[in-house]
Amino acid sequence: MAHGRLRESSELMTKIWHKGLPFSPEVAPYLRRMALVDENREALLRLQGVWDSLALLGQMSGTATDIAHTRSAFQNLTSALLDSLARRLRTHALARMQGRARVAIDILVRNLFERTADVGFLASDGPLCAHAALAEDDPAHAASRAALQSRFAAYAAKYSVYDDIIVLSPQGRVLARLDGGCDVSACAESWVHEALASDAPYVEHHGPTALLGGRHGLLYARALRGPEGVLGLLCLSFRLADEMGAIFRQLLGEQEAHAVICLLDAERRVLHSSDAWQIPTGATLQPRGERLLFAGRDYLCVQAAASGYEGYMGPPGWTACVLSPLEWVFEDPDAGGGSAKADHALQRLDSIDTTRLFDAELQGIPVEARRIQRNLSRTLWNGKLHSYSRTGGAEVTAGFATTLLNEVQRTGAQLRQVFEEAIARLQGAALTAVFDAAVFQARLAIDIMDRNLYERANDCRWWALDVRLQRALAAQGTPEAGVAAAQAQQVLQQINALYTVYSLLLVYDVHGRVVAVSDPAQAHHVGQTLQGAWAGAALSLHDPERHVVSRHEATALYPAGGQALSPQGQPTYIYAASVQHQGQIVGGIAIVFDGEPQFAAMLRDALPAPEGSHELPPAGLFVARDGRVVASSDARWVPGAPGPLAAALLAPLAAGETTRCDVTIDGMVYAAGVAMSQGYREYRRGQAPSSEDVAAVMLSPLGPRLPASLDDRDASFTPPAPLAQGERLDIAAFTVAGEWLGLPAGLLVEALEQPRLTALPNAPRALVGMLQHAGRMVPVLDLSIALYGQAGDPREAPVLICRNDAGHILALRVEELGPVFSIAASQALPGPGSRARLVRGGEASGHRMLTLLCAADLWSHLGIDLAPDATALPAP
The missing domain is CATH 2.40.50.180 (CheA-289, Domain 4)
Structure with a gap:
């Protein structure tokens, strides 16, 4: 008993008092901004004041002597409840912001990883290298430059993420570029010379540069090499501002309208800001822990470094920072519309054991409130017994005592109601946060998928422009066919080494016959005729800006378990485009997406970071509109089989639309967040709904379904109105x-x-x-x-x-x-x-x-x- 009192006293000494109540130190700086805490505090303290008066009257009258004890218990519970509410508001705000910061930097890094491969592929382009090898005074130089600029335009038409493609001579002179409006003729900056001398697969440079007319840019460069040495330098200029704007718009919805997302460099300077009026570009941010005072405004602040993708971590030191003004960050969770959206999903959750969602203190508050209420009920019950005599039923103290006890009972019921509503709001906010997180993670997963498949749709059209592949297919049926096929195989192997997300690359002739493959282990496909409908569809594409994609289905081109001769194969997507030479279609190129590990990585990146050990961790899936599983992080759902959600739920979703629901699986109830694909940039934008549309589904376990009660234990009994006459x-x-x-x-x-x-x-x-x-x-x-x-x-x-x-x-x-x-x-x-x-x-x-x-x-x-x-x- 003494140890318990000492521990309680020690805990109180670590608390910080605010308006007469103790709070944990981590929430103390924010209490003035937590309107929800103040609202509940005022309601509870008003009732405490009434309780004080009732306790005094009870002592004066000699009735209900336990009221003072009950008052003290309610006061202690008030402190615990309000402190728990404040800590949960802070925790939810930080978790929400941390999630957005992590997503912002990870999406950017995934995008930039593709750029490191692009510069390597384009640096091997034949016409580009041939132009760099020409002497500038060569009569053919002007025509070659014009042809190369047209070729750059063809490349950029397929990859709108670049605003310029530039070729420099070994001396830094501009030999050709996509942006004809920039009249810079040379660049002698140190990073150019470093890139020309580097053997690295790519060189990354960010900052103001004369090469872009003095503006800031993010460039990926690689030296062009020939038999005689360095021919020049290829530079790809990435639309960083455009990309960050898209990320900001995606992550800042109505509930986050007041927040700011910034991209920071290693010196914590703002490179890009979602709201330059609040946090301008070029500012340096120096937060104190999780708070930042900037331009006279107080912010809650979190940062996230990149998780990395395929070993690539992005530009050194870059992080994402999310800031939310303190006057808005702790708004009532019910006020932003999030819980209104979840009403339908939450309406049946009163029969679920959700204790795993709440910490021990929050779980204990309802138990303690019930104990206090039971003690109060017993006190009032005994008081009312004492107000009746045991000799014939006449009331001894029918007036004042009965009135006092009834008032105590009424005040106790009001206190209980305030506690129940506050606890229900806490629990409802926790449940809503789970549903909101599931929807957010689903949106993240489908966005990662859309961005990733955007790259795949572009890659097949990029590589169809490779003149070596064009010539190899054009040579089929001629005496040079064998040599040309060998050269095509070498090119495909080089490309596949750069782009590791593919299981196989192949080219085929106008009859659908495979000419060359990138993987020697799958050379048995060479000479075979492709059977998929996608192969013939690609050969009919005269527009070089178009491509085809297969259904997500099993194919022998994607062998299962690494067995090259597997007749069935695994399900995946195959992207294909026609290959043209001198205006004629000479065949097609097909790229087999390595779906199993790539989809697994996408879902892994979208799932929340694990917290401790859970028997049932969250699960993520990609499902087709008809309910078929495309990929899953959970072995219970295999690709091609039906998923956990009915097609009727997925069918009406429009592109980019989200929904939430609860679903019961093996006795466990899950919060499900669903997001339908909407494409990315020009990829799949504006297309009519199709059974092949993909949605992301995130499942977060809530708890087991409780057995239905067979009795009506909560039914109350109201005494009948007594008759005026009789004993x-x-x-x-x-x-x-x-x-x-x-x-x-x-x-x-x-x-x-x-x-x-x-x-x-x-x-x-x-x-x-x-x-x-x-x-x-x-x-x-x-x-x-x-x-x-x-x-x-x-x-x-x-x-x-x-x-x-x-x-x-x-x-x-x-x-x-x-x-x-x-x-x-x-x-x-x-x-x-x-x-x-x-x-x-x-x-x-x-x-x-x-x-x-x-x-x-x-x-x-x-x-x-x-x-x-x-x-x-x-x-x-």
Whole structure:
């Protein structure tokens, strides 16, 4: 006991007091901004003031002496509740912001990883290298430059992420470029010379550069090499501002309208900002922990570094930073529309065991509130018993005491309601946060997929422009066919080494016959005729800006388990485009996406970071509109099989639309967030809905479904209006096994809360022990066992002390205490075949029946046979 008091005292010493209540130090700086905490604090303190007055009146009148103890318990619970509410508001805000910061930097890094491969592929382009090898005074140089600029335009038309493509000479002179509006003729900056001398697959440069007319840019460069050495330098200028704007728009919805996302460099300078009026580009941010004071405004602030993709971490030191003004960040979670969207999903969740979502303190608050309320109910119950005499039912203190007790009861009910509403709001906010996170993660997953497949759709059209592949296919049917096929295989191997997301690259002639493949282990495909409908469809594409994609289905081109000769294969996507030479279609190029590991990586990146060990971690899936699984992070759902959601839920979703629902799987209820694909940039934008559309589904476990209750334990009993005439009957009501029972109030001494029992060996099952009361040992009868043959929960069961006129004392274990009330004796109706009576409740309780027990029947369980008139009720 002493240790407990010391621990409680130590905890209070670490708290920070705010408006008369103790709070944890981590939330203290934000309390002035937490309107929801203030709202609940004011409501609770108003009722505490009423409680103080009632406690004083109770002491003056000598009634309800336990009110002061109950007041103190409610005050302690108020502190715990408000502190828990404040900490949860802070935790939710930081988690929401951290998620957006992580997504912002990781999406960017995934995009930039593709650029590191692009510069390597384009640096091997034949016409580009041929132009760099030409002397600038060569008569063919001007025509070659014009042709190369047209070629750049063809490349950029397929990859709109670049705003310029530039070729420099070894001396830094501009040999050709996509942007004809920039008249820079040379660049002698140090990074250019470093890139020309580098053997690295790419060189990354960010900052202002004369090469772009002095503006900031993010460039990927690679030296062009020939047999005679370095021919020049290729530079790809990435549309960083355009890309960051798209990321900002995606991550900042209505609920985050006041937040700012920034991209920071290694020196914490702002490279790009979603709101330059709040946080301008070029500013340096120096937060103090999780707070930042900038331009006189206080922000909550989080940062995230890149998780990395395929070993690439992005430009050194770059991070994403999310800032939210303190006056907005802790808004009521119900005010932003998030919970309104989740109403449909949450309406059936009252039957779910969601304790795993809440920390131990939050789980304990409802338990403690229930304990206090039970103690209050017992105090009021005893007080009302004492307000009745035990000699004929006349009221001794019918006026002031009864009025005071009723007011205490009313105030206690109001306090309980405030606590229940606050706890329900906390729990509802936690559930809403789970659903919001599931939808956010689903949007992230489908965005990653759209961006990734955008690259695949572009890659097949990029590589169709490779003149070596064009010439190899054009040579089929000629004596040079064999040599040309070998050269095509070498080119495909080089490309596949740069772009590791593909299982296989292949080219085929106008008859659908495979000419060359990138993987020697799958050389058995060479010479075979492709059967998929996509192969013929690609050969009919005269527009070089178009491509085709297969259904997501099993194909022998994607062998299962690494077995090259597997006839069935795994399901994946194949992207294909026509290959043209001198205006004629000479064949096609097909790229087989390595779907299994790539989709797994996308889902892994979208799933939340693991927190501790959970028996059931969240699961992520990609599903087609008809419900088929495209990929899954959970082995329960395999590609090609039906997924956990019905097609009827997915079918009506428009492009980019999201929804949420709950779904029960193997007895576990999950929060499901769903997001339908909307494409990226020009990829799949504006297309009509199709059964091949893909949605991301994120499943977050909530808890097991609770078994349905067979009784109506929450049904209340409202006493009937007493008749004006006739003898009075005072009744104390209680519940046992969900049934309403009662005894004459004159028989009851008091109700006790969980008294210590001494077991009796070899006693009847219903006789659960003995307790000490007023110097005597009293037998305790469990009414649930005695009357219904089923044991109740003894942990919270009150015990009633009964004494009859003969001086016999008996204790009764019951379930819940009910009202103490008076009726006319005639309102107690005879029961069928027993000495018990029936009392019909008031209209508010649906005229529910209460059974008024005969005390003699209770003592008979102990073998005590009382005369029938010893405890007789007045005649009806």
